[in-house]
Amino acid sequence: MTDIIGVLRALETTLRRVDKLAVGFDTGNINPPYALLSVPNITDYRKSFSGTKMILEPTIAILTSSALDEIGTLRLAEYATPTGDKSIYSLFASDRRLGGVVEDCQVTDFRSIGMDEYGLIGYYGGIFGLRIMASG
Secondary structure (H helix, E strand, O other): OOOHHHHHHHHHHHHOOOOOOEEEOOOOOOOOOEEEEOOOEEEEOOOOOOOOEEEEEOEEEEEEEOOOOHHHHHHHHHHHOOOOOOOHHHHHHOOOOHHHOOOEEEEEEEEEOOHHHHHHHOOEEEEEEEEEEEEO
């Protein structure tokens, strides 16, 4: 059975492979670029007929600047691109089992944080959606 805390730690470890990207669970007093992890949605505790799989859908917010500016926008594009040293998609595609913690992990989507959301958290960035299959 997969421990959700173990999944969060595996996500954290994976993200720490990106040079100069801080990773954590709190938005208080951060220095962008910063990857913000939160407890994943569990969309299905019993995916298979035998009830041995669960589906987790965590999000990773990448916060790139404290203002909507050119530097933050271009930095966000580096994380959103499907290839390259800072690509979040490429990072997870290269280790879909998160070091053996899960059965499969895929980046499913990305969206920029809109202006209405930006003011609420005080940082500009974007959100990656992931889909993880793990033992349930």
